[in-house]
Amino acid sequence: MNTNNIYRDVTMDSLSEANVGQNVKIAGWIENIRDHGGVSFIDLRDMYGVMQVVMRDTSLLEGLSKEDCISVEGPIEHRDEETYNPKIPTGTIELEAKKVEVLGKVYKQLPFEIITSKETREDVRLKYRYLDLRNPKVKDNMIFRSKVISYLRQKMVDMGFLEIQTPILCASSPEGARDYIVPSRKFKGKFYALPQAPQQYKQLLMVSGFDKYFQIAPCFRDEDARADRSPGEFYQLDFEMSFATQEDVFRVGEEVLADTFNKFAPEGYEVTQAPFPIISYKESMLKYGTDKPDLRNPLEIIDVTDFFQRCTFKPFHGKTVRAIVINQKLSKGQHEKLLKFAQSIGMGGLGYLEVLEDGSYKGPIDKFIPEDMKEEIREMASLKALDTIFFIADNEKNASLYAGQIRTALGERLDLIDKKSYKFCYINDFPMYEYDTEAKKMIFTHNPFSMPQGGLEALETKNPEDILAYQYDIVCNGVELSSGAVRNHDMRIMVKAFEIAGYTEDDLKEKFGALYNAFQFGAPPHAGMAPGVDRMIMLLREEENIREIIPFPMNGNAQDLMCGAPGEVTEQQLREVHIKVRA
Structure with missing residues (x-):
């Protein structure tokens, strides 16, 4: 215990049942107030944890509001067993307030509840980032x-x-x-x-x-x-x-x-161990349609350009053709949604073949593949019964790009991506x-x-x-x-x-x-x-937006909403650096 500090003797993380009977002083912010008439409770939060404070002298609660910064002094005691809180380390003890000092008063209405700040609109969170950072999840x-x-x-x-x-x-x-x-x-x-x-x-x-x-x-x-x-x-x-x-x-x-x-990975996650796989840019563009492949997705793209130059399907003639095989049959609805996605990214369509149980093919391209070439595509793509193969055709650059996007869409829609790994x-x-x-x-x-x-x-x-x-x-x-x-x-x-x-x-x-x-x-x-x-850090914390792991981020429009940057400067400041702002 630090008895020389005028605001607190201990932080919340250092309190336990071993402190029962001791008189201590703690400091922090009021997270919650519960007034039960003859007795009141507050949850006091510092950077390290939360402690329940009981006020049997309810006059001590007068004038206090959420997020006031206070110092409280009193003995540590056991909670009643029925009020234990297993969610926090200090859930079996509480401090009985004998003295309360307000260190920093809240004078304005809070723009949001601290504990649910992550559900607030981002522009409001960023404007009041110092409050958002009080949220334990953001602070962590x-x-x-x-x-x-x-x-x-x-x-x-x-x-x-x-x-x-x-x-x-x-x-x-x-x-x-x-x-x-x-x-x-x-x-x-x-x-x-x-x-x-x-x-x-x-x-x-x-x-x-x-x-x-x-x-x-x-x-x-x-x-x-x-x-x-x-x-x-x-x-x-x-x-x-x-x-x-x-x-x-x-x-x-x-x-x-x-x-x-x-x-630092979350528990149960698999991490690629050294040495990492080495993939050439050319191979990556062919097999994954991108130079940033997500290897959690097991699907690989194959090149079938030469094969389709020898078929009678004229829309593929003179084009680069890529293919992706999935080991399942899709429903009509799944095909329609995938086609809609393909069209949304700029593709004219999305050809496919389904392999039936007897090994024959079904699909809009089947009739354009000569019988003597059907075994060739089966071996080339390692096709098995009930597989589906998709075809993407365009110039080489677009064929790679589109195939990569279709690969990602299939991986996500068919739940093929290994979510618990870093590859x-x-x-x-x-x-x-x-x-x-x-x-x-x-x-x-x-x-x-x-x-x-x-x-x-x-x-x-x-x-x-x-x-x-x-x-x-x-x-x-x-x-x-x-x-x-x-x-x-x-x-x-x-x-x-x-x-x-x-x-x-x-x-x-x-x-x-x-x-x-x-x-x-x-x-x-x-x-x-x-x-x-x-x-x-964004990957390790499984955050989808990088701003969640930056203490004071700009918004998506490169503005600091909290401090007002970029902002105007005085004419004198401009003169000192020989700048004139054009109208």
């Missing part, structure tokens, strides 16, 4: 977040990584998402940017001779919100290693994530470039600082669209948790790589001057990645 998410970050930090230190903080005010980068820019007072017309990631700084640390770096890094991107993406800012476990290959990074990433998920994989071998039809030029598909597979020779001799990069993602349950790459540390390769994307060497000097210069002073090979902390 923040405590959980703190524990995960603390564990990640200790894990990285134990693995020999050095924590180093990189700047928040930096130079604007032309690549990636939209920057948040900050005007300079001292240099008229010039701007800082908030870092989208510590990309250049962490590479420069490797050039500086630091072997293994990490930080829990704040990142800032002016992009729209999604359920798994917070607008404005987010945190990532950023790490980089010198003298490292892709496989070295894989070993670190999978150890950190497997250990973290093993420790990880690496996706690697991403294309280095893609052709931008609007800009009519080659652009980088991912991080422009990645090492091309095959080095300078590949850049000089291959079609740019055929060049793969040493780039990789970690995906968990269909969510991209991390991206990373082996970095391009060779000046000659970097100049050529940027030249293909339309940058001159002078552009490189101007836009990425620090790296361009640093790489001329003996840069080591280096590689790294950056798992997203917010997404990690």
